[in-house]
Amino acid sequence: MWDDRKVSWMFRRRSGSTEPDVLGGPVRIDSRTKNLTKRLSGGDVAIIDHEDLDRVSAEALVACAPAAVLNAAKSTSGRYPNLGPGILLDAGIPLIDDLGSQIMDLREGDRVRIEETGSVYRGGDLIAEGTRQTSALNEANMEAARDGIAxxxxxxxxxxxxxxxxxxxxxxxxxxxxxxxxxxxxxxxxxxxxxxxxxxxxxxxxxxxxxxxxxxxxxxxxxxxxxxxxxxxxxxxxxxxxxxxxxxxxxxxxxxxxxxxxxxxxxxxxxxxxxxxxxxxxxxxxxxxxxxxxxxxxxxxxxxxxxxxxxxxxxxxxxxxxxxxxxxxxxxxxxxxxxxxxxxxYQSRISTWQLLALVIAGVVAMSAAIASTEVGQTAWGLAQAWFLDLWNWFPRLFG
Structure with a gap:
């Protein structure tokens, strides 16, 4: 089972066995990648037919966290340096390339296993053989594709x-x-x-x-x-x-x-x-x-x-x-x-009322903090006494 998203390819060994534990899972199939991602879940094996896998499609696949991506077509044809394969590899998702149209004959929900060589099996039957993409191979493909961009x-x-x-x-x-x-x-x-x-x-x-x-x-x-x-x-x-x-x-x-x-x-x-x-x-x-x-x-x-x-x-x-x-x-x-x-x-515009509300909130918070201390309570008592004296002084002033 695929566990480490940061490693490009991992084969754990079965307990008590010298045979490699190959990658696999239920397949989800669609020739249109953006339709496939609507029903693709973590642990599924995505099967696509997408020549020159683009960045948007690759990012959508990564967001679904599939166990692997199997491509019937070439993920990089050499026409130009497309970005999709590198995104899948950087996310630690295995990519098997150029499997041929026969891979699209699988039925939705079929369980497959994928060997390190890039061979895909359903049960004991070999369904297709492709090329497992690696960072080194992808970089070589990108270099060749740059020559064709003219x-x-x-x-x-x-x-x-x-x-x-x-x-x-x-x-x-x-x-x-x-x-x-x-x-x-x-x-x-x-x-x-x-x-x-x-x-x-x-x-x-x-x-x-x-x-x-x-x-x-x-x-x-x-x-x-x-x-x-x-x-x-x-x-x-x-x-x-x-x-x-x-x-x-x-x-x-x-x-x-x-x-x-x-x-x-x-x-x-x-x-x-x-x-x-x-x-x-x-x-x-x-x-x-x-x-x-x-x-x-x-x-x-x-x-x-x-x-x-x-x-x-x-x-x-x-x-x-x-x-x-x-x-x-x-x-x-x-x-x-x-x-x-x-x-x-862009910087958000702050209105006068919003600024006033912010100041009031700050004063209230500060007052509450001060009032919770012994010094604050003493100061509050002195303020009340001063206000009472002022209140009593006004009638005498006008009397």
């Missing part, structure tokens, strides 16, 4: 130009933006995306949210992060594939992100829930849709939590659509502030 940069630039040609009316002239009931004009907007450390960043902005009351926009699962902190999103934008029913029913305005041809797989889900919605067809990601919506509706400041800002972060999403994120950030320009910068620069 090719990815060229493809990224090409995708960016193609996106601009397709969506220039939307980007430049706001053509096709849905009419929403939520008022953005002249207000600050906080957009929360399921990105790197998005929950921590959102927590750091609680004082900002309290004082400025920005429009709260959750992008898919970002809406649930708001609810966890006791905040109700005003708008939810997304494909509706990673947001909970609770969030969709919280009263927020729902905007379903659709493909440019009008197809919107998320529409069926919101219709089944009976929730009113609008459709926003555009090429790109849901976080782009949220930013363009806020910008076109007149927001004077956009604070972003969990969004993408660097080239590696764009490539780490592993899809051409990240070119739209690059152009969206150019369009939004000076109105956009990254959450980390906002949390470091």
């Amino acid at each position: 090719v990815q940069l060229s493809a990224f630039a090409h995708n960016t130009m193609s996106y601009l040609e397709r969506e220039q009316d939307l980007i430049l002239n706001s053509v096709g933006i849905p009419d929403v009931r939520t008022r953005f004009d002249g207000r600050q907007v906080l957009i929360v995306v399921r990105g790197y450390h998005y929950k921590d960043d959102l927590q750091s902005l609680r004082a900002y949210i309290r004082d400025y009351r920005p429009v709260l926009v959750g992008v898919d699962g970002g809406a649930d992060a708001m609810l966890e902190l006791g905040l109700r999103p005003d708008v939810i934008v997304g494909d509706m594939d990673s947001v909970s029913d609770t969030a969709l029913n919280c009263g927020a305005e729902i905007i379903v992100h659709a493909y440019r041809d009008g197809r919107a797989p998320g529409v069926k889900r919101v219709e089944d829930l009976g929730v009113p919605y609008l459709v926003f067809p555009m090429t790109g990601t849901s976080e782009d849709a949220a930013m363009i919506l806020a910008d076109s509706k007149g927001a004077n400041l956009i604070v972003a939590v969990g969004t993408h800002s660097s080239l590696i972060e764009f490539l780490d999403k592993g899809r051409e659509g990240m070119a739209s994120t690059f152009l969206t950030r150019l369009k939004v320009g000076g109105r956009l502030i990254d959450a980390k910068g906002a949390s470091q620069l």
Whole structure:
């Protein structure tokens, strides 16, 4: 059984036996990692089919504390230096790589055992053989992937130009933006995306949210992060594939992100829930849709939590659509502030009444502390006598 989260691989020996005690447990299977993490628990064996495992997916897996992660695909293909495998290894979670499609034929709940060589067994049957990732192997993969980043940069630039040609009316002239009931004009907007450390960043902005009351926009699962902190999103934008029913029913305005041809797989889900919605067809990601919506509706400041800002972060999403994120950030320009910068620069405003209440509370606490001592009780008696003399002096003064 896996016990030590800080060790990359451990095989304890059975009591009274020279045979190694191999790792194992019940499997949870899904080709979409973000769907798998919704039902993955500690001690389960996660089976994924995720080429170039990205950072967000890896962090979600780590949070579930699986016994091991088995990947049907290559966790690093060599296209670019992706961050996911290193995160799993740093967390002490064994990663078996490139097991092939046959590993996906296992049934949910099947129990498997994993040998140190990377072989996976169900009972006595060998199911698949893969490569056990180590820190040294991962570093070698990262070094090789860095050599290929120039090719990815060229493809990224090409995708960016193609996106601009397709969506220039939307980007430049706001053509096709849905009419929403939520008022953005002249207000600050906080957009929360399921990105790197998005929950921590959102927590750091609680004082900002309290004082400025920005429009709260959750992008898919970002809406649930708001609810966890006791905040109700005003708008939810997304494909509706990673947001909970609770969030969709919280009263927020729902905007379903659709493909440019009008197809919107998320529409069926919101219709089944009976929730009113609008459709926003555009090429790109849901976080782009949220930013363009806020910008076109007149927001004077956009604070972003969990969004993408660097080239590696764009490539780490592993899809051409990240070119739209690059152009969206150019369009939004000076109105956009990254959450980390906002949390470091912002200082909570303290009103006069709050300051007065703090002073009164301090005086009361100090008085109580002094009154509990012998000296304090003597001083209190002298103060009472002085006040009584003063009270008696006033009638004589005016008599």
